Amino acid sequence: MTKLTLPFSEEKIRALKVGDAVEITGVVFTGRDAVHKYLFKGGELPPEVNLQDGIIYHCGPVVIKDEADRWKVVAAGPTTSIREEPYQGQIIGQFGLRAIIGKGGMGEGTLAACREHGCVYLHAIGGAAQVLAEKITAVRDVYLMEKFGSPEAIWELEVQDFPAVVTMDSHGNSLHREVLAASTAALQARV
Amino acid sequence: MKVLLDSLIELIRRTSAEIPDDVQKVILASLEREKQGSIAESALKIIEQNIELARRKSQPICQDTGSVLFYVDAPIGLDQVAFAETAREAVRAATAKGYLRQNSVDSLTGRNDGTNVGPGAPTLHFHQHRGEELRVRLMLKGGGCENVGAQYSLPNTKLKADRDLDGCRKVILDAVLQAQGKGCGPGVLGVCIGGDRATSYEHSKEQLLRKLDDTNPVPELDALERDVVKTANELGIGPMGFGGTTTLLGTKIGAINRVPASYFVSVSYMCWAFRRHGAVLAADGAISAWLY
Ligand code: SF4
Numbered sequence: 181m182t183k184l185t186l187p188f189s190e191e192k193i194r195a196l197k198v199g200d201a202v203e204i205t206g207v208v209f210t211g212r213d214a215v216h217k218y219l220f221k222g223g224e225l226p227p228e229v230n231l232q233d234g235i236i237y238h239c240g241p242v243v244i245k246d247e248a249d250r251w252k253v254v255a256a257g258p259t260t261s262i263r264e265e266p267y268q269g270q271i272i273g274q275f276g277l278r279a280i281i282g283k284g285g286m287g288e289g290t291l292a293a294c295r296e297h298g299c300v301y302l303h304a305i306g307g308a309a310q311v312l313a314e315k316i317t318a319v320r321d322v323y324l325m326e327k328f329g330s331p332e333a334i335w336e337l338e339v340q341d342f343p344a345v346v347t348m349d350s351h352g353n354s355l356h357r358e359v360l361a362a363s364t365a366a367l368q369a370r371v
Numbered sequence: 372m373k374v375l376l377d378s379l380i381e382l383i384r385r386t387s388a389e390i391p392d393d394v395q396k397v398i399l400a401s402l403e404r405e406k407q408g409s410i411a412e413s414a415l416k417i418i419e420q421n422i423e424l425a426r427r428k429s430q431p432i433c434q435d436t437g438s439v440l441f442y443v444d445a446p447i448g449l450d451q452v453a454f455a456e457t458a459r460e461a462v463r464a465a466t467a468k469g470y471l472r473q474n475s476v477d478s479l480t481g482r483n484d485g486t487n488v489g490p491g492a493p494t495l496h497f498h499q500h501r502g503e504e505l506r507v508r509l510m511l512k513g514g515g516c517e518n519v520g521a522q523y524s525l526p527n528t529k530l531k532a533d534r535d536l537d538g539c540r541k542v543i544l545d546a547v548l549q550a551q552g553k554g555c556g557p558g559v560l561g562v563c564i565g566g567d568r569a570t571s572y573e574h575s576k577e578q579l580l581r582k583l584d585d586t587n588p589v590p591e592l593d594a595l596e597r598d599v600v601k602t603a604n605e606l607g608i609g610p611m612g613f614g615g616t617t618t619l620l621g622t623k624i625g626a627i628n629r630v631p632a633s634y635f636v637s638v639s640y641m642c643w644a645f646r647r648h649g650a651v652l653a654a655d656g657a658i659s660a661w662l663y
Contacts, residue, residue: 181413255434260515306433306642307432307433307642308417308433309421310421310428311420343417345414347613356551360551363548363607366606370544370602
């Protein structure tokens with residue numbers, strides 16, 4: 181298991197290979213459908229949001245205010261990433277992302293951008309809402325809340341030892357592609 | 372109705388926060404089988420931790436609390452209209468308490484009024500019987516796994532699937548292959564052979580009400596269930612599609628009559644976050660026994 185602390189250097193990311201388990205510590209930003217479309221169409225990031233050498237987490241967290249009026253994450257599992265495929269490649273290059281966290285994997289466009297710019301796709305455990313929420317130690321801020329609403333906003337989160345698996349690396353390898361090919365062949369031998 | 376209302380709210384809470392024992396047992400057994408230090412093993416470990424944490428904190432196992440599906444076995448004479456009204460009220464209350472996420476959207480306007488109550492939501496299936504007992508089961512069916520369900524019309528040329536059990540086997544395994552890890556595997560399949568399109572899918576979901584360790588009373592179907600699980604677990608798809616030996620936790624298959632012109636095989640995929648519980652209700656609506 182590899183421990184990764186944000187921000188990430190290109191060298192550190194290039195050293196990761198498909199199948200590596202990682203634990204991430206540092207500040208991550210969430211972004212899902214609305215944010216990706218907005219950035220792709222030329223929308224500007226709020227000045228406080230710096231994605232350079234950082235992470236976008238495909239997640240629409242459930243966040244409430246506690247008694248002391250502080251944000252608290254109740255559930256924060258990954259959402260299906262493939263919906264961002266049309267936008268992801270450009271956003272990786274434009275903002276200098278080093279990693280995407282999501283679930284289900286992404287396509288060839290993202291894989292090519294990971295290779296070109298030195299970025300990886302990290303697969304979190306789908307459905308593990310409680311475990312993953314516990315890895316979020318603080319909510320720092322939220323941006324574009326009025327524009328997109330709570331689940332679609334950009335949340336700035338501090339995470340500690342957030343577990344994920346590298347399923348697409350910066351060398352053109354995809355675990356999703358490999359497993360699909362191997363399982364297709366295995367099934368052909370059994371029907 | 373207050374007692375019934377409280378019972379249904381408790382049923383929703385328990386279903387959302389606690390995996391049934393029969394499912395957890397199989398998850399634990401598969402954790403033993405995965406190779407030590409593999410990513411499949413670590414995925415299952417996180418799943419196991421999540422199950423424990425949700426139970427302890429009495430919070431949703433997964434943030435997608437799914438479609439809310441009630442299955443009611445009703446004695447003759449039950450006022451189904453009143454029962455349905457109470458069930459809707461229970462869903463509203465459980466949503467306000469956070470046992471269910473605000474998860475129901477108007478399909479035309481995209482509006483989410485935050486109650487989880489609307490046309491088709493929740494869904495109630497009533498089955499009358501001649502006994503005295505009132506039994507209510509609840510399934511919370513997540514969206515990600517629902518999206519990888521599939522219906523096949525046999526014969527299927529591409530899969531070389533004829534109208535026989537071997538053809539059924541081929542299409543069921545194709546559904547597993549197509550799903551990969553996208554339905555948050557390891558999953559459980561509910562399958563129906565036969566019926567019209569709608570009845571077939573409905574029946575496939577009802578198969579998921581069976582306990583994972585039961586035995587299909589039809590020997591051919593029992594053999595097919597075991598074969599599908601064994602073969603699927605040899606494909607190397609694994610938890611989350613990471614590779615590994617646990618692709619399916621179980622398969623339950625039923626058959627209903629069809630018309631000569633049709634031969635449907637319907638597959639419903641349930642994710643590892645398998646949320647179903649059920650209770651026997653006393654005459655006053657109180658829970659007298661749990662079913663799982
Ligand atoms: S498929 Fe199941 S575990 Fe995965 S996100 Fe949906 S409800 Fe949760």
